[in-house]
Amino acid sequence: MTELTKSDAGAGTAQTAAVPAEAEPAIKRITQWGEIRHRFMANRLAVVGLIIVGLLLFAAAFAPLLAPYDPLHQDLANTLASPGGEHLLGTDALGRDQLSRIIYGARIAVIIGLASIFLACLIGVVIGALAGYFGKAIDSVLMRVADVFFAFPLLIGAIVIIIVMGRGVAPVVISLAVFSWPTVSRLLRSSILSVREADYVLAARALGAGTTRIIVRHIIPNSIAAVMAYAAFSVGSAIVAEAALSFLGVGVSPEVAEWGNMLSAGRDFLGVKDYLWVYPSIAIVLTVLGFVFVGDGLRDALDPKLR
Amino acid sequence: MTTSHVTADVPAQRGTDGETPVLEVRDLHVEFKTREGIVKAVNGVNYSVKAGETLAVLGESGSGKSVTAQAIMGILDSPPGRVAKGEILFKGQDILQLPEAERRKLRGPKMAMIFQDALSALNPVFSVGNQLGEMFRVHQGMSKKDAKAKAIELMDRVKIPAARSRVGDYPHQFSGGMRQRIMIAMALALEPDLIIADEPTTALDVTVQAQVMDLLAELQAEYHMGLILITHDLGVVADVADKIAVMYAGRIVEQAPVHELYKRPAHPYTRGLLDSIPRLDQKGQELYAIKGLPPNLLKPPTGCAFSPRCPKAQDICRTELPPLVPVSEQDGTELVGRVSACHFWKEQIHG
Amino acid sequence: GGGNDNKGSDAKGGGVFRMGITEPTAIDPVNAQESEGMVIARALFTQLYDVSVDGKLIPKLAESGTSADGKTWIFKIKSGTKFTNGEVVDAEAFIRGWTRVAAKASASDVSYHMAGIKGYDALKGGKSDKFAGLSAPDANTLKVELDKADFEFDKKTAHAAFSPVPKVAGAGDNKKFNDAPIGNGAFKMKGSWNHNQSISLVRNDDYGLEKAKLDGVEFKILNPANGSQLEYTGFQSGEFDYARMPTPQLPVAKAKFEPQGEWYSADFSGINYLVVFNQNAPFNNPDARKAISYAIDREAIAKSVFQGMQKPATAFLPPSFSAEYQAGVCSTCVKQDKAKAKEFAAKGGLKPGTVVNFGYNTGAGHEEWVQAVAQQLKDVLGVEVKLDGKPFKEALATQQEKKTSGLWRSAWTADYPTADNFLAPLLSTAGIGEDPATGKAQGDNRSRYSNPKFDELLDQARQEKDAAKRAELYKQAEKLAIDTDQAVVPLWQRTQYRLVNTKKFDGIKMDFFEDPTLAEISLKK
Amino acid sequence: MAEPIKKDEAAVDVTAVEAAIERKVDRGEPILQVRNLVKHFPLTQGILFKKQVGAVKAVDGVSFDLHQGETLGIVGESGCGKSTVAKLLMLLETATAGEVFYKGQDITKLSGRALKAVRRNIQMVFQDPYTSLNPRMTVGDIIGEPFDIHPEVAPKGDRRRKVQELLDVVGLNPEYINRYPHQFSGGQRQRIGIARGLALNPEIIICDEPVSALDVSVQAQVINLMGKLQDEFNLSYIFIAHDLSIVRHISDRVGVMYLGKMAEIGTDEQIYEHPTHPYTQALLSAVPVPDPEARANRERIILTGDVPSPANPPSGCSFRTRCWKAQEKCSQEAPVLAVPERFKGQDTPAAHSSACHFAEEKQIVPVH
Amino acid sequence: MGRYVIRRLGQMIVVLFGATVVLFCTLFILPGDPVGSLGGDKARDPAVVAELRERYGLNDPLPVQYGNFVKNLAQGDLGEDFTQRRPVTEILQPKLVNTAKLAIAAIIIDIVIGVLAGLIAALFRYSFWDVLITLLTTFAVGFPSFVIGMVLQKFFVVDLGLFPLISDGTLNSMILPAFTLAILDAALVARLMRGTMLEVLRADYVKTAVAKGLPRRTVLLKHVMRNSIIPVVTYLGISFGTLLGGALITEAIFNWDGIGLALVQAVQQQNNPIIIGVVTFGVAVFVLLNLIVDLLYAVLDPRIRLA
Numbered sequence A: 001m002t003e004l005t006k007s008d009a010g011a012g013t014a015q016t017a018a019v020p021a022e023a024e025p026a027i028k029r030i031t032q033w034g035e036i037r038h039r040f041m042a043n044r045l046a047v048v049g050l051i052i053v054g055l056l057l058f059a060a061a062f063a064p065l066l067a068p069y070d071p072l073h074q075d076l077a078n079t080l081a082s083p084g085g086e087h088l089l090g091t092d093a094l095g096r097d098q099l100s101r102i103i104y105g106a107r108i109a110v111i112i113g114l115a116s117i118f119l120a121c122l123i124g125v126v127i128g129a130l131a132g133y134f135g136k137a138i139d140s141v142l143m144r145v146a147d148v149f150f151a152f153p154l155l156i157g158a159i160v161i162i163i164v165m166g167r168g169v170a171p172v173v174i175s176l177a178v179f180s181w182p183t184v185s186r187l188l189r190s191s192i193l194s195v196r197e198a199d200y201v202l203a204a205r206a207l208g209a210g211t212t213r214i215i216v217r218h219i220i221p222n223s224i225a226a227v228m229a230y231a232a233f234s235v236g237s238a239i240v241a242e243a244a245l246s247f248l249g250v251g252v253s254p255e256v257a258e259w260g261n262m263l264s265a266g267r268d269f270l271g272v273k274d275y276l277w278v279y280p281s282i283a284i285v286l287t288v289l290g291f292v293f294v295g296d297g298l299r300d301a302l303d304p305k306l307r
Numbered sequence B: 001m002t003t004s005h006v007t008a009d010v011p012a013q014r015g016t017d018g019e020t021p022v023l024e025v026r027d028l029h030v031e032f033k034t035r036e037g038i039v040k041a042v043n044g045v046n047y048s049v050k051a052g053e054t055l056a057v058l059g060e061s062g063s064g065k066s067v068t069a070q071a072i073m074g075i076l077d078s079p080p081g082r083v084a085k086g087e088i089l090f091k092g093q094d095i096l097q098l099p100e101a102e103r104r105k106l107r108g109p110k111m112a113m114i115f116q117d118a119l120s121a122l123n124p125v126f127s128v129g130n131q132l133g134e135m136f137r138v139h140q141g142m143s144k145k146d147a148k149a150k151a152i153e154l155m156d157r158v159k160i161p162a163a164r165s166r167v168g169d170y171p172h173q174f175s176g177g178m179r180q181r182i183m184i185a186m187a188l189a190l191e192p193d194l195i196i197a198d199e200p201t202t203a204l205d206v207t208v209q210a211q212v213m214d215l216l217a218e219l220q221a222e223y224h225m226g227l228i229l230i231t232h233d234l235g236v237v238a239d240v241a242d243k244i245a246v247m248y249a250g251r252i253v254e255q256a257p258v259h260e261l262y263k264r265p266a267h268p269y270t271r272g273l274l275d276s277i278p279r280l281d282q283k284g285q286e287l288y289a290i291k292g293l294p295p296n297l298l299k300p301p302t303g304c305a306f307s308p309r310c311p312k313a314q315d316i317c318r319t320e321l322p323p324l325v326p327v328s329e330q331d332g333t334e335l336v337g338r339v340s341a342c343h344f345w346k347e348q349i350h351g
Numbered sequence C: 001g002g003g004n005d006n007k008g009s010d011a012k013g014g015g016v017f018r019m020g021i022t023e024p025t026a027i028d029p030v031n032a033q034e035s036e037g038m039v040i041a042r043a044l045f046t047q048l049y050d051v052s053v054d055g056k057l058i059p060k061l062a063e064s065g066t067s068a069d070g071k072t073w074i075f076k077i078k079s080g081t082k083f084t085n086g087e088v089v090d091a092e093a094f095i096r097g098w099t100r101v102a103a104k105a106s107a108s109d110v111s112y113h114m115a116g117i118k119g120y121d122a123l124k125g126g127k128s129d130k131f132a133g134l135s136a137p138d139a140n141t142l143k144v145e146l147d148k149a150d151f152e153f154d155k156k157t158a159h160a161a162f163s164p165v166p167k168v169a170g171a172g173d174n175k176k177f178n179d180a181p182i183g184n185g186a187f188k189m190k191g192s193w194n195h196n197q198s199i200s201l202v203r204n205d206d207y208g209l210e211k212a213k214l215d216g217v218e219f220k221i222l223n224p225a226n227g228s229q230l231e232y233t234g235f236q237s238g239e240f241d242y243a244r245m246p247t248p249q250l251p252v253a254k255a256k257f258e259p260q261g262e263w264y265s266a267d268f269s270g271i272n273y274l275v276v277f278n279q280n281a282p283f284n285n286p287d288a289r290k291a292i293s294y295a296i297d298r299e300a301i302a303k304s305v306f307q308g309m310q311k312p313a314t315a316f317l318p319p320s321f322s323a324e325y326q327a328g329v330c331s332t333c334v335k336q337d338k339a340k341a342k343e344f345a346a347k348g349g350l351k352p353g354t355v356v357n358f359g360y361n362t363g364a365g366h367e368e369w370v371q372a373v374a375q376q377l378k379d380v381l382g383v384e385v386k387l388d389g390k391p392f393k394e395a396l397a398t399q400q401e402k403k404t405s406g407l408w409r410s411a412w413t414a415d416y417p418t419a420d421n422f423l424a425p426l427l428s429t430a431g432i433g434e435d436p437a438t439g440k441a442q443g444d445n446r447s448r449y450s451n452p453k454f455d456e457l458l459d460q461a462r463q464e465k466d467a468a469k470r471a472e473l474y475k476q477a478e479k480l481a482i483d484t485d486q487a488v489v490p491l492w493q494r495t496q497y498r499l500v501n502t503k504k505f506d507g508i509k510m511d512f513f514e515d516p517t518l519a520e521i522s523l524k525k
Numbered sequence D: 001m002a003e004p005i006k007k008d009e010a011a012v013d014v015t016a017v018e019a020a021i022e023r024k025v026d027r028g029e030p031i032l033q034v035r036n037l038v039k040h041f042p043l044t045q046g047i048l049f050k051k052q053v054g055a056v057k058a059v060d061g062v063s064f065d066l067h068q069g070e071t072l073g074i075v076g077e078s079g080c081g082k083s084t085v086a087k088l089l090m091l092l093e094t095a096t097a098g099e100v101f102y103k104g105q106d107i108t109k110l111s112g113r114a115l116k117a118v119r120r121n122i123q124m125v126f127q128d129p130y131t132s133l134n135p136r137m138t139v140g141d142i143i144g145e146p147f148d149i150h151p152e153v154a155p156k157g158d159r160r161r162k163v164q165e166l167l168d169v170v171g172l173n174p175e176y177i178n179r180y181p182h183q184f185s186g187g188q189r190q191r192i193g194i195a196r197g198l199a200l201n202p203e204i205i206i207c208d209e210p211v212s213a214l215d216v217s218v219q220a221q222v223i224n225l226m227g228k229l230q231d232e233f234n235l236s237y238i239f240i241a242h243d244l245s246i247v248r249h250i251s252d253r254v255g256v257m258y259l260g261k262m263a264e265i266g267t268d269e270q271i272y273e274h275p276t277h278p279y280t281q282a283l284l285s286a287v288p289v290p291d292p293e294a295r296a297n298r299e300r301i302i303l304t305g306d307v308p309s310p311a312n313p314p315s316g317c318s319f320r321t322r323c324w325k326a327q328e329k330c331s332q333e334a335p336v337l338a339v340p341e342r343f344k345g346q347d348t349p350a351a352h353s354s355a356c357h358f359a360e361e362k363q364i365v366p367v368h
Numbered sequence E: 001m002g003r004y005v006i007r008r009l010g011q012m013i014v015v016l017f018g019a020t021v022v023l024f025c026t027l028f029i030l031p032g033d034p035v036g037s038l039g040g041d042k043a044r045d046p047a048v049v050a051e052l053r054e055r056y057g058l059n060d061p062l063p064v065q066y067g068n069f070v071k072n073l074a075q076g077d078l079g080e081d082f083t084q085r086r087p088v089t090e091i092l093q094p095k096l097v098n099t100a101k102l103a104i105a106a107i108i109i110d111i112v113i114g115v116l117a118g119l120i121a122a123l124f125r126y127s128f129w130d131v132l133i134t135l136l137t138t139f140a141v142g143f144p145s146f147v148i149g150m151v152l153q154k155f156f157v158v159d160l161g162l163f164p165l166i167s168d169g170t171l172n173s174m175i176l177p178a179f180t181l182a183i184l185d186a187a188l189v190a191r192l193m194r195g196t197m198l199e200v201l202r203a204d205y206v207k208t209a210v211a212k213g214l215p216r217r218t219v220l221l222k223h224v225m226r227n228s229i230i231p232v233v234t235y236l237g238i239s240f241g242t243l244l245g246g247a248l249i250t251e252a253i254f255n256w257d258g259i260g261l262a263l264v265q266a267v268q269q270q271n272n273p274i275i276i277g278v279v280t281f282g283v284a285v286f287v288l289l290n291l292i293v294d295l296l297y298a299v300l301d302p303r304i305r306l307a
């Protein structure tokens, strides 16, 4: 077939030559991502969130330079020192510097928070999308699988995973992900149920678009909002959940400088040495705040109608 | 059940001169803030409707017909949209100055709107009976039961078969024509003085369109309402309108009584529009089409917005904005109700 | 020693004493085992003897208990006491109770206390339904025959498992009796056990011995995850009269309540120690084990991590065993000695960089101090300590395995005030209880310390009638296992702290089983 | 009508299909043959617990041919099944029964690569400009998507230019490439949809009311454009619309549908100037004439009542409930789509297929 | 009631089967003998171990054990627990009631607080209120629930004496635990609500509602709310399930005798009958809940057809 060229243009329109060919490159074809980035950056809170997340990543990357002490160094002569003085945020029951532990903790927080949610979203989005898009038997089967995971106790799962993998960050991430994807997939599936009937999905199919493309380009972008809101929040709750796992003895090893560990150790000092849990909590809150702002900003940026 | 009848009802000129119009729009400007800049969607629209009169608003898509209507109803997306300038007089009172609470009370009992896309304009999760009855419950404090009875009555009124049993159905369960009739019923519910119908029949096929338009005209006559009919179906316009306003690029470029306009357009754009109509009774080789693209409202052309596409454009057209001026016969006698915004309207109308 | 001394103040009748416990496994003596179940079982039932906090036997229903050879014991039982349903408490009642515990179908976890009595194995194995070693020559005489001489058998009978039961008790799995036992104690059940909620006791006004003063005792059942915190909070808000506290809160609580006379502390017959897996490298020689013990600065950890609320142990047996206690018998425990630690490490082949597994069970508050110990081992010996926290059951499984190596946190409390109850299960060869099929250590000697000489000494001690000589033999055994062989590494003594409502009550003390002496508490005038 | 090629009994052979659709069809030859197409949607009842109580007979035995290079217009009342036919042709719905032969190949059972290949050659322009554009994609992405899916059509570097050309072709400012659908008016959106349909240079375009939301001047442009493209590339159109004037203007042949069935089919002249089916006649009379003078002297047949439910169509002729000519026979016997007896063999324009027992010519539209 | 419900209930059996098989296998491979020890560090008498293994059929091969379980389950018998040796159904029944009570109270709080907060945040997007709610919700996520719970307890129970420390099952004693339990989900609901609201607010039918002259309140509470509540319903459906199983920390703090704690304890003690009982129940509840949620969708959104 001949290419469609200028001369093919409609009888009424061709003559106008509204845009001369030479001028065309002048119209910058803004990519979708460029557009999103622009909208994102125009959102003040989103930028604040980005800064927080940036600081977090910075702390994680340069912890050895930033931390005043070795986070593992025990000073039994100086345990439970109140904040101030040599130890800005005090020391814990083993005389370790809290500030240093919080800074180092950012590393694992970032890994656990992001990796577990990323993994959960990955599994959840794939399964939710398949269930929502194909419906019928596939939906039933996948959602029932999700039910099993919902009902299956995290603790047992975590123990089994630890038996297989040993204690550490990876099993924690996997445990958290394996047991939180069902939420993601449920959320996504329910949005997809309404989106999949949209005409633009039909239109894409009519173009010959494959299932993957339809799901990835058309369905997911239009139904991901709820998942994004959930994910942004869950980054924080994953860190808190790690604290619970630590407490139950299936989290990362207790000497590791990690916020969840710090919380679980600070828990018994509630009302006595509150700074032990307050500072790690604040670190988590800030992280959550950062991710929520970024998540919201991203969600808004992804929705062209909101401008 | 079936009637075949020959209709010859020419709608009489219903407008009565001298009386204050139900609605008068004066120099309305509406802008949208977008990333690329400010879109001047409406740039000084003037029109008016009297009780019992039908004003058809014609114009290219994107020319600001819907936005004007939304501005009148006070349902602009704002932000980003806002009324930058102008007055909207409802029975002589500028409703733009009214507090929101007062303005709300006008919507429904005094003015109502029928939307272009009935499916998305009806809330998918409430039954049509509920949505119809809501008008009575909210504005007249009617009980649920009475409101439902009223809803059934309305559905009957707009000729929805088996209204009683369908009152609990949801919008998606109705055909397009029925949905549109439900929209009409909703608009008519409180017998407002003014109805704005934004392309009420675009999505309908001819036999249903004929039914719906007949219905609308009939009800309008009965309640003596002012009707603003936004459409680009010149066939429909010819059938029901009393006068026509033609919009281009956010402005009224011509206004005239219906007969006059078809006979002697006073603006080249109107001319082009009329020539573009495919006719049932003739199969031309190629339709006439107005050349060029509609203007970019971000940076409207200087002078007459139509000038880049106008076959008769002169230098002045590209520099000077033509005012909307009364049109007169060659001998100078004024043509009542006719205005045009063309520097060369004389040439256009008189050959 | 107790913090409050209410001797002399006149007791007044009445009052309900309120305290929190966690859900017991059982309150029926047939299977009452932890402190929570025992406090109730012992309030509902009176045995032959009671034990004071310092390990002294106090005769209760026993008028006398004698044995000439340590194998045959004759107990004379006070006559005329009754169960609360009117049945008499006689020798048969004891035989009934003990037989019920040891019966196969009861699958009782406390029956092993009776393991030395003749006929136990047949009964336990289901080959007989009679306890061959028990007989009642007359209504008030209980004759007990043992397999081997044991001159401390009478001390065992203070355990709740050795309670008499009425005929209505029926079999061990009699649910009705399990939930509302009918006993012969100073208190009786008010209603039945409201599982996970509460248990209420009222005074037994027909009690045959000295009657209780309280009108009743209210036990609120708290969850184990947060029990001590709840008790502590509840004490402060006035809902409990007796409370434990979370360890980190102890110093603050002490500072607040000690001046008000509401602070109670006591040393108990228990020990916190490190199991050192003797059977595998790197700790299959005493020198390596001694290196570990020398490397630990118990004092520093007690002061910092435990905020001074734990006392370092220098012996394996607790001071409450006044006859056997030998302070400083563990010479490696007395003081941290880095030089010696290194020296012994070199001798024992514990090279720097050696990987030392250090296990502990999670969720029980051990996280902090094990880290401190681990750090000290690293610092002093240059070994690489791998902390391995595991949930309880998995931890146990690991400890029992033959191939496990390294260290493990552990603790022991005595069931009755005998040194044997420490040394035999934890250090004797028999205490390993290796399952020939799987090689698992089924007993409590997880260190798998095995020294024939030690076993021999224990045997001699049991057969020694003279208390002083017996104590001497136990001392020798302890010295051999702990000082010479360093079978395990003692760490801290067992000290307990409580808040007690002395504003309202008098006579609150703790017994050997770490429970309040309910029968002696009285409302303050 | 050409005889449809015998249905291939063997399993679908992808390469055979591909080879077949590569084949050029001569102008005037049938490129698409539709035989007895049926689509029944299961009908459920109850608000919460729905059970199937019947079927909506959306399309109930429709047959027609589309020739290479011609435009077949399809008109009919709302809900008569036009869009469903379109979707069936696009294989967006699976047919309950019947076949669609594209260049002799039955495409109703295709899937995977073969289906994709067929779709490259058959395109669709959707009815609803509001819902058929993904709100989260820019216009550039929407129109560029066909090239992403069929990368062989346009090299990567060329796509942006092609997209802008397409925008220009449909009368949209190429500068709008970065805008989102909601920033356009309804008509502008529809043009985006048309541009998307044109992108792959397909052989057949199925237009489901493509210009119903457009204003006349743009409509004229688009119609002219479609005509031009057709001439140039031998495109074949199925043009569904409710505007009979437009249909007449663009179509070579016209089919009139009523309640899932074809009521009448013939050349534009036959249908418009010599309609024999009463429904066609009513339809033609209802068309508003853009001439206020005509208000006075037009005969209009206004049908009363609604289209009967397709779930429960009337017995016999489905139009009989609204037909002024209906007689006993109509309720008993369903008329077949064929040249009516009385015109058979006559050389008159009235001799075309019409599904009416009492087909009779009636002139509605004045002939000029 | 329709075939749909019956089919879903049929699926429940399949899920139950799947979950319990997986669980049995998992428990089987866990190291440690479930009846191998007493509560403390002490080992159990081998004779007792043997007796209990015999009694509970633990020596049987896995399929036999599972077969017995299924046989008993069919008679509504979940077996005996390994410590107290009481029937599992008897042990779990009051705990289930307690947990359900708490979960329902929490869900009500979620709905009231979450929906309201989300509504306000969406309506006044980027306003002071929006930011405030964002902050509060972030705190709710970032501060671990034990901190929130214990602070509440300290303040309201110890300092003010408004509520009893040890719950007695009364409404009064339920307030604090329910609130503690609800706070995280309320925050998530608020986020979710805000997100969907923002989308719905732009819908055409909202314009219609305004054009009808409805008061803003009606527009929002009726037209907007009903359409934005659907993802919230999904989420609540999920979270109700997790509330039922995961109220561990709240239950511990407020001594609420529920299945969350029971499960953790059971896992730590390998009290398998309890674990299996809780999971069996959990799966059933999940499937039922999801069924209810799906039915609720159909009520909330008449366009959704169940099949």
Ligand SMILES: Nc1ncnc2c1ncn2[C@@H]1O[C@H](COP(=O)(O)OP(=O)(O)OP(=O)(O)O)[C@@H](O)[C@H]1O
Residues within 6 Å of the ligand: B032, B033, B034, B039, B041, B059, B060, B061, B062, B063, B064, B065, B066, B067, B068, B077, B080, B081, B232, B297, D182, D183, D184, D185, D186, D187, D188, D213, D215
């Ligand atoms: N939210 C918005 N943001 C930016 N521009 C807008 C927005 N809404 C409308 N416009 C612009 O305003 C102009 C007028 O739109 P309007 O909907 O009034 O056109 P119309 O005359 O009703 O067209 P049609 O006949 O196609 O419905 C268009 O150019 C459109 O792009």
Ligand SMILES: Nc1ncnc2c1ncn2[C@@H]1O[C@H](COP(=O)(O)OP(=O)(O)OP(=O)(O)O)[C@@H](O)[C@H]1O
Residues within 6 Å of the ligand: B176, B205, D041, D042, D056, D057, D058, D059, D076, D077, D078, D079, D080, D081, D082, D083, D084, D085, D127, D310
């Ligand atoms: N997915 C579906 N499920 C059930 N019924 C359907 C479905 N799609 C269409 N229908 C029904 O099939 C019939 C034909 O619908 P179709 O959309 O083809 O009509 P149409 O001729 O295109 O009408 P319009 O001119 O209004 O677009 C209608 O009665 C419609 O309600």
Ligand SMILES: [Mg+2]
Residues within 6 Å of the ligand: B065, B066, B067, B116, B198, D185, D186
């Ligand atoms: Mg419009």
Ligand SMILES: [Mg+2]
Residues within 6 Å of the ligand: D082, D083, D084, D127, D208
């Ligand atoms: Mg259609």
